[in-house]
Amino acid sequence: MSGKIVNVALAGATGNLGPAVLEQLVAAGFQVTVLTRSGGTAHSFPASVRVSQVDYNSLDSLVAALRGQDAVVSTLPPSPFTTQEVLVEAASRAGVKRFIPSEFGSNTVVPKTAALPAYAEKTAVQKALREKAAGDGGMTYTLVLNGPFLDWGIKVGFVLGLKDRHVKLYDGGERVFSTTTLATVGKAVAAVLSKPDETRNRPVYVQDTAITLKKLYEMGKKATPGEVWTEEVVDTDKLVAEAWEVLDFDKDPSQTDYVMKFIAAAIWGDGYGAHFDKTNNELLGIKELTDDEVQAIVNRYA
Known part of the structure; x- marks a missing residue:
């Protein structure tokens, strides 16, 4: 892919994994924008971090927030109120180069695992990302697989x-x-974005x-x-x-x-x-x- 990844949008910065990913992205020197839900609870972030309030169910809201971003990292948990597929579509329309979806767990690349209903949302997002990567938009993806935290x-x-x-x-x-600690998962995410060519359109496996x-x-x-x-x-x-x-x-x-x-x-x-x-x-x-x-x-x- 052409161009270095500099600007990174992080969705889900306040969950179990999000703070560890945010810490490592900042430490690695990325310019980070945290996406927060409009009307949600206020949180404190490092001074270098930009905060952008979004409506996760609004494509227009997400596209506007993602313009100028080189990559999107999602650590959003599965939720009936949040669909990563909308985030994927918004990232594609906004010209984002790399998307790291909220995998960070089981080996969903294995068919037996992917067939379990617990991973239906993850496999749907994978399908959407493969389609975007095969299209003309130029967006790529990486799946980070690390086992349980x-x-x-x-x-x-x-x-x-x-x-x-x-x-x-x-x-x-x-x-x-x-199995992998939260901090190491954060380091892996930052490393993926630092090596965009080597990690393009593929899963990467990491373990502590x-x-x-x-x-x-x-x-x-x-x-x-x-x-x-x-x-x-x-x-x-x-x-x-x-x-x-x-x-x-x-x-x-x-x-x-x-x-x-x-x-x-x-x-x-x-x-x-x-x-x-x-x-x-x-x-x-x-x-x-x-x-x-x-x-x-x-x-x-x-």
């Missing part, structure tokens, strides 16, 4: 139940999966470590000496079947009844590509964590 997942008990001293061992907990739940469990016990833990073995095939049953029989299902079951299966089940055999760490300047460094993260939340 290691530090956040331990903090909230999704990856390891430190608070409750309880561990879920999916399919016995022996399957290796890739590839580990098993059983190994994390041992680290959890090491961080809590003398305390009693409980174990729960979860069958991921059964988990997927239960999630599908909710969708088949409940006309208005709660996302908590099925989404997290699909996501857990995609991380710790078989055939979902959750262990990245090859990564792009070297390209992106990411160094994997040592076991001692992973242990330190576990200790932090014990």
